[in-house]
Amino acid sequence: xxxxxxxxxxxxxxxxxxxxxxxxxxxxxxxxxxxxxxxxxxxxxxxxxxxxxxxxxxxxxxxxxxxxxxxxxxxxxxxxxxxxxxxxxxxxxxxxxxxxxxxxxxxxxxxxxxxxxxxxxxxxxxxxxxxxxxxxxxxxxxxxxxxxxxxxxxxxxxxxxxxxxxxxxxxxxxxxxxxxxxxxxxxxxxxxxxxxxxxxxxxxxxxxxxxxxxxxxxxxxxxxxxxxxxxxxxxxxxxxxxxxxxxxxxxxxxxxxxxxxxxxxxxxxxxxxxxxxxxxxxxxxxxxxxxxxxxxxxxxxxxxxxxxxxxxxxxxxxxxxxxxxxxxxxxxxxxxxxxxxxxxxxxxxxxxxxxxxxxxxxxxxxxxxxxxxxxxxxxxxxxxxxxxxxxxxxxxxxxxxxxxxxxxxxxxxxxxxxxxxxxxxxxxxxxxxxxxxxxxxxxxxxxxxxxxxxxxxxxxxxxxxxxxxxxxxxxxxxxxxxxxxxx
RNA sequence: GGUCUCAUGGCCGAGCGGUUAGGCACCGGUCUGCAAAACCGUCUACAGCGGUUCGAAUCCGCUUGAGACCUCCA
Numbered sequence: 001x002x003x004x005x006x007x008x009x010x011x012x013x014x015x016x017x018x019x020x021x022x023x024x025x026x027x028x029x030x031x032x033x034x035x036x037x038x039x040x041x042x043x044x045x046x047x048x049x050x051x052x053x054x055x056x057x058x059x060x061x062x063x064x065x066x067x068x069x070x071x072x073x074x075x076x077x078x079x080x081x082x083x084x085x086x087x088x089x090x091x092x093x094x095x096x097x098x099x100x101x102x103x104x105x106x107x108x109x110x111x112x113x114x115x116x117x118x119x120x121x122x123x124x125x126x127x128x129x130x131x132x133x134x135x136x137x138x139x140x141x142x143x144x145x146x147x148x149x150x151x152x153x154x155x156x157x158x159x160x161x162x163x164x165x166x167x168x169x170x171x172x173x174x175x176x177x178x179x180x181x182x183x184x185x186x187x188x189x190x191x192x193x194x195x196x197x198x199x200x201x202x203x204x205x206x207x208x209x210x211x212x213x214x215x216x217x218x219x220x221x222x223x224x225x226x227x228x229x230x231x232x233x234x235x236x237x238x239x240x241x242x243x244x245x246x247x248x249x250x251x252x253x254x255x256x257x258x259x260x261x262x263x264x265x266x267x268x269x270x271x272x273x274x275x276x277x278x279x280x281x282x283x284x285x286x287x288x289x290x291x292x293x294x295x296x297x298x299x300x301x302x303x304x305x306x307x308x309x310x311x312x313x314x315x316x317x318x319x320x321x322x323x324x325x326x327x328x329x330x331x332x333x334x335x336x337x338x339x340x341x342x343x344x345x346x347x348x349x350x351x352x353x354x355x356x357x358x359x360x361x362x363x364x365x366x367x368x369x370x371x372x373x374x375x376x377x378x379x380x381x382x383x384x385x386x387x388x389x390x391x392x393x394x395x396x397x398x399x400x401x402x403x404x405x406x407x408x409x410x411x412x413x414x415x416x417x418x419x420x421x422x423x424x425x426x427x428x429x430x431x432x433x434x435x436x437x438x439x440x441x442x443x444x445x446x447x448x449x450x451x452x453x454x455x456x457x458x459x460x461x462x463x464x465x466x467x468x469x470x471x472x473x474x475x476x477x478x479x480x481x482x483x484x485x486x487x
Numbered sequence: 488g489g490u491c492u493c494a495u496g497g498c499c500g501a502g503c504g505g506u507u508a509g510g511c512a513c514c515g516g517u518c519u520g521c522a523a524a525a526c527c528g529u530c531u532a533c534a535g536c537g538g539u540u541c542g543a544a545u546c547c548g549c550u551u552g553a554g555a556c557c558u559c560c561a
Contacts, residue, residue, distance in 0.1 A: 018503095036561075049561035089559065176490070176557075223558085247561030254560090277561070284553065288560060323510065324500060325538030329493080329554075336499035346510080349525080384501050388509035398526055402517090460520060467522085478524045485524090 002027070003062035007378045008063065010121045010243075011327060013251065013274040014173055018380055023242045028119040029060055030241030032233040032252055032271070035127065037074040038108035039093040043294035044317075044332070045280040045287035049247045051318060051428075052277040052326040054121040056245070058426050061122075063309065064206045069124040071238045073112075075105040076212060076223055088222075091211040101211040102131070109315065115297050117212050118314045120428045126236055130228035134214045137223045137231040140265050141202045141216075149264035155205030155219040159260060161198040168263045170198070173274060174252035198259055202227050204229060226257040233270055234262070244271035247285075248278050281331045282307070308334045310432050312341060315429050319344040322383045343391075348431055350394030351423060353401055354416045360406035364396055367411075370418045386422060393419060446482050448477070 008021040023029050028448045031163050033053045042050075053071075060067045060087040075090065086311050094104045116123065130137075141157055142151040149164045161170055161178065171177055178198050201224035207212045213220045233241065239262065246255060255274065262270040269388050279286045282293045295305040303311030312320075320340035369392065376385035393415060399405035407415070447466060452464040470486070478485050 034561075037559080039559095042561080046561045052561090174490090174556080249556075249560055252556060253558095264551075279555075279561075281554085286555070286560090291559095320499085328500080331499070333499070335497090335511075339499060341511090343510040346525090381500080384510095385508070390503070391509055395527085402526065404527080455520080458520070464521080471523090476523075479519070479522090480525070481518075487524095 005063050011380045013276045029065045030068045030237035031243040033071045034246035035071040035073050038105045039090045041111050047297050049277040071124040072232050073129045128232045133231045137227045143265040157203040158199040160195045174256045230261040239266040243273045245275040248276045293306045296380040316341045350397050351419050354397045357400050359409035362408045362411045363406040373422050
């Protein structure tokens with residue numbers, strides 16, 4: 001596995017190019033991914049990011065890396081809106097639902113856990129929350145102040161971007177140039193406390209209406225939005241670690257500011273590799289709460305999104321996402337989902353078929369095919385290429401079944417194992433369960449047996465009557481060479 | 488308004504200078520009492536206009552269109 005580890009190439013947003021992945025400590029990976037803000041149930045677009053990083057996590061594990069995967073939960077809601085005013089999204093949701101802030105967070109944390117199970121996400125090594133790390137955040141802010149990169153005003157603390165720019169490169173990740181930013185920023189009002197428009201809050205003085213307030217050396221208040229990630233990544237992974245991930249929309253300002261905070265306090269960029277997952281689109285536009293074009297992960301399972309006329313399983317949704325690269329936009333459409341549903345079923349059937357192939361001598365290069373699986377994933381986790389290679393394997397498997405190709409017993413075993421590993425362990429899919437009632441099974445066995453008798457007697461009227469009647473009940477009979485099946 | 492990204496066959500999507508990616512749909516075939524299902528095969532597209540090159544979807548320029556970020560966002 002070490003040889004395969006050495007072949008892994010990752011696209012580093014910090015450099016804007018693919019680079020060989022060299023962990024700080026050989027064989028070990030520290031990975032931090034920005035998790036959800038739990039003021040509402042995560043929508044499908046949010047889930048795409050987590051599913052993509054789950055894929056990355058799974059593949060790193062498969063390569064034998066000892067991975068420490070930290071994904072935070074934002075449960076302190078202070079953020080700044082366009083007018084420079086503080087908005088407590090969690091507090092607002094709490095008021096709307098007449099709940100206390102942590103009650104809101106807990107409610108959605110439970111839902112998020114459930115979604116992770118449904119969509120087959122491996123649990124991270126740890127999911128720390130912002131409110132449990134207020135002290136750590138305060139300590140880092142103190143360090144930034146001590147280093148001269150922050151100042152306090154009226155019980156609030158701001159990051160001193162101009163001072164920082166004398167020593168470091170603000171914009172190293174996002175490519176933004178602060179001098180240009182100033183003229184381009186649309187709203188320049190309500191920033192009286194800041195010395196400079198690009199300064200951002202590290203600590204905000206409490207507002208009497210706030211539902212969550214903490215003590216600090218600067219008085220009662222709330223941590224700024226960006227500092228929690230710096231505090232938690234540092235605590236669990238150290239001042240420098242390997243991979244920092246998150247959605248593309250967090251690149252600026254959130255991740256840029258994280259880098260500034262780490263440099264401002266510890267003098268180093270926290271992560272060597274920055275990875276950004278792209279957005280999920282609906283009708284060509286980013287799915288988001290504010291656009292209102294979002295739906296919930298459970299709605300697609302229930303068929304209640306209002307966008308599609310049927311339901312899709314979590315496996316199909318996940319497989320659909322695996323057919324697009326994590327750095328690409330992905331359009332959610334019914335036709336594409338239907339394609340994924342059929343394609344996935346074909347893939348799973350192929351894996352079942354490979355288990356019972358006649359042994360012979362191989363008519364194609366199985367090692368090379370399996371090597372292409374690794375080649376795809378080692379190239380910046382290119383799951384769509386992997387899927388294409390898997391379908392190549394399925395085609396070969398079906399040809400063998402039809403006697404048009406051959407495989408040796410050894411190769412059969414290798415191929416079966418590789419396909420199961422890549423589809424189930426790495427892509428994180430699972431065989432679709434028929435999900436039928438146990439009581440129905442013997443009944444259907446009986447019905448199909450009766451129909452088979454009718455067919456044997458060439459009583460097509462009766463046999464078709466049974467088939468059509470079942471179809472009306474939503475049960476499709478499939479006549480196969482060795483008997484009929486139903487679904 | 489600024490910065491950046493993207494435009495691939497009916498749909499979704501790989502692709503990073505030279506080989507038909509792949510899935511679905513369509514069409515043809517195998518199988519079948521018929522149908523469905525399943526399987527096999529076919530379908531050679533790269534927004535437009537120029538340029539570089541022996542060779543461009545792939546590099547450069549312009550035009551058109553779409554999106555992201557600049558404000559909470561995965």
